[in-house]
Amino acid sequence: MLPQFGLSEFLLIGIIALIVVGPKDLPLMMRRIGQWVGQAKRMANEFRGAFDDIARQAELDELRQEIEALKKNNQLEQAVTDLQDAERDINSSVMSSETSGERQA
Secondary structure: OOOOOOHHHHHHHHHHHHHHHOOOOHHHHHHHHHHHHHHHHHHHHHHHHHHHHHHHHHHHHHHHHHHHHHHHHHHHHHHHHHHHHHHHHHHHHHHHHHHHHHHHO
16 A cells, blocks of 8 residues: 655655755656656556456346246246146146036936
8 A cells, every 4th residue: 555645745855855966857847757656557547447347248248147037937937837727727737627427428
């Protein structure tokens, strides 16, 4: 983690930079430091974006697997429902045959 700097620390760093670099080259140095910080932020954002994309892709893959599992489960439920309907039809046919056979006897 980065240490937290207050106003007094930044002022001290600025005075030391002014003494070491000089007033003529200080704006150029500050501009270069700003460019480096900007590049570092862009790289960090790109890394974060790539990491987020990977996480989203993994989440999408997981959701696809869940959907496929639900589809398979739904197919099984449909097969069970079809079998139950067929059983009811057979039972009703058998019952109607038995009742018509009893009437004839």
